[in-house]
Amino acid sequence: MDAEVILFGHPNVGKSVLFNQLTGLTAIVSNYPGTTVEIYEGEVRVEGLHLRVLDAPGTYSLLATNEAEDVARRLLFEGRPDVVVHVADATSLRRHLYLTLELMELGLPLILALNQVDRAEKAGIKIDREELERALGIPVIPMAAVEGRGIGELLEAIIDALKNRRAPSPLKLSSEVEERLAEFEGFLSDKLPPEMRKFTRALASLTALGDEKFSYLAGGLPDELRGRIEDLGRDLVLARAELADAIYGKVVISEGRAIKPGVIDRLLVRPVTGLITASLTLFAVIWSTLGVIHEVAHRLPRMLYYGFYEPIVRGSLDAVLPNGLLKYVLIGDAPGIYSSLGLLTTGVFFVFVMILPCLFVLYLMLGILEDSGLLPRLAVPFDCPLRRIGACGEAMYPLVTGTGCSVVGVFATRILKTEKARFMASLIQWIGIPCMAEQVMIWLVLGRYGVAYVGSLYAILLATTIAIGLILNVLLPRGEELLIMELPPWRRPQLRNVLKKTIIRVKEFLLRGTPLVLLGVLIVNLLYYTGLIGALAELMSPVVSGLFNLPSHVAAALVIGVLRKDVAVGVLAAVAPGMTALQMLTAVTVVTLYFPCIGSLVVSLKELGLKRTILMIIIMTVTTTVVGGLVGFLSRLVS
């Protein structure tokens, strides 16, 4: 690769659209090392050069307030791209200039891409481009990425910047702030490793602003200077804002109004109308998603699987392969998805019939929600109640999606910005939200004893979720506390953009998620083949009978529940037919709480990592012991 270009800027300024215009279909998505933040990267060949283009997560400032923003700036400090393209919105240039001024302190070649000039023109907003270039000392490219306008000029500017390698000088703030900042820089430069000295000015600014990642830099400062840091930080941000205002005043020819707040925007800020509006909108979206998944995405693959794939694969391999381990691992020894457990039968069914169609539809809907501007709006009314249990307003979408399938729901937590929110949203799904298939089984099995028992189960799950959320909210490190959220303008989603994002994300699942799902199926297959599954059930029976007051055979359902919870609930009546209503309530509670299904377990391993997944399993085990033990105790008392 000849050079690296990074697209940087606020959220919702059209970076992704620009990225797609530049890179076409070459893009891949990956997590930034050690994090779960998605980075899109693609390639573009221009004038004989091979450029790697990165789409950084949206950020308002280099002072990061969440993991995504931290990753965005790490791409600058650690990745040291050859060119930084600051993508700004032409309709709201004044507030974007603050970030431009920050980026100018990095000492990296910088281009300002003034996107959405089409919207600006419609609103009567005019910017003097030449004056802006003079004021900033960097190239300014007006563009409308959505129409492909300005792409050629931007590429030319990038090539030019690569040839010249000329970095802009930071613009001077007030002389008083500059003097104090220079004094601070003098102390810092000696402490920095040589490769970071390029960033002395930017790091001095961030340290002055109290950035936790760089607070160690203030450690060796003389007390007198350290005492003045906060004042310096305060004066620095105000001086930067003043300078941005002054530049804007010089370059704006005419102003106009480019946003149209809708009725929904007005209703969301009130608790009752906000919750009602958001709930209705969200459920309409989620249920239409699930409807599409059920009606279209599942039916065709199921038809293909049962009509063509399984008979051909099972039939031919059954005839060719001798009985033994290989045949057992590939197709199992019995037909049917849950009895087969073969890699080419159950494994293929899980990946291509159950998970993949769901993910495709989900990602498509997520893309539409992201691009339309609806998603951030839904977060507003739910933010307050969800923060009390460690999540945040944005968690609403994965939580409701999780009622369809926790595999999909855990995947959807990637829209959340903080690790804590992702962890809590995933845990809430595992503990408090049975998947759609399991809920059907719950009504069939527990509903026979009366609706009150089904209601009791939901009450137990809700109370457990709230209790765990309240406890963990205190125990886990705090994330961002205050809610300040930009509501992007309502937009019609660009089909090409949404489809491309969907394809990239699905491709990533196929490459990375599929092997994990197949591994999970293989492990369960080998447990059955070696007979270890019986021993495992035997091992669990003292807890099942002693603690939960259940017949020992229920242990078999718990083992099956690792694979599929709906099946586990379904077999409860068969393995232990004489259970009382309270015993059945205990059994269903335990099956729901004790362990995630293999699908969501592997997705969680991929999305949240080993440590957090283990922590969630420990929490589930403790919860099951306490809650299952209490309900079991109650059933023992009554009997």
Added chain:
Amino acid sequence: MPRPKGSVRLAGAKLKLKLLSRLISMGLVPGREVSVISKGSLGVLLESDNSMIFVGREVARLLSREADAHGR
């Protein structure tokens, strides 16, 4: 389409540094006049620089308290 419900001059010079920095980077600069699109007990929806920014109850309270102290 709802019309802005008037405008307010943002205070905030005494806010904590990180919050102040966050607000400024999003375009909510102390001393600047912004339009109020909607107010509710969950927070306030503001219009500034052709952008809609929702500030939660806590931030709105901090801002308004300071505004009161300044007699605005």
